[in-house]
Amino acid sequence: GENVGLHLPTLSVQEGDNSIINCAYSNSASDYFIWYKQESGKGPQFIIDIRSNMDKRQGQRVTVLLNKTVKHLSLQIAATQPGDSAVYFCAENLGGNTPLVFGKGTRLSVIA
């Protein structure tokens, strides 16, 4: 299969622990932010999004935090499972049909 995550920062966590993946975004004018999960051999899969008028949004087992002051985005995964092992990307855009700009990605490795 595809190895999309060579030479990426890696976060290793024990199964059942919480994971926090961080992202520094580039454009202070960005209005919309998304976290994607990319497993080997697959395309990016939407996890959760947040707009710039919010600082926190929760989904099922995932929470995204946005700090516009320091242009920082984080993804928290509760009770990490082996199936969460993948490369995670943050992406940003200016809203509307402006293109998404992806960050460099972080590989999450879950130790059973």
Place this chain on the structure above:
Amino acid sequence: DAGVTQSPTHLIKTRGQQVTLRCSPKSGHDTVSWYQQALGQGPQFIFQYYEEEERQRGNFPDRFSGHQFPNYSSELNVNALLLGDSALYLCASSWDTGELFFGEGSRLTVL
């Protein structure tokens, strides 16, 4: 309901050749975007097609061109291939400015 489908999944070309990659969007979607993902990097936006027109374009040379057909499917063409064009090419579809759904990509190797 089929998601975004891309073909071929893998292909090998030599420098100077031309390649065409194809994408069928998710049912109900009218907008197709193409991204290039080099190994170990995040996807980079190439261009977006809507109503058979290129609506947005990223920082890619004119060797990269595309097309959208009346049934919303799309092609990405790359001419005069360079070694640096080796990458995973991702197609994503959406309904106008809605959520992007990605295909599994076409892995291009240029020798």
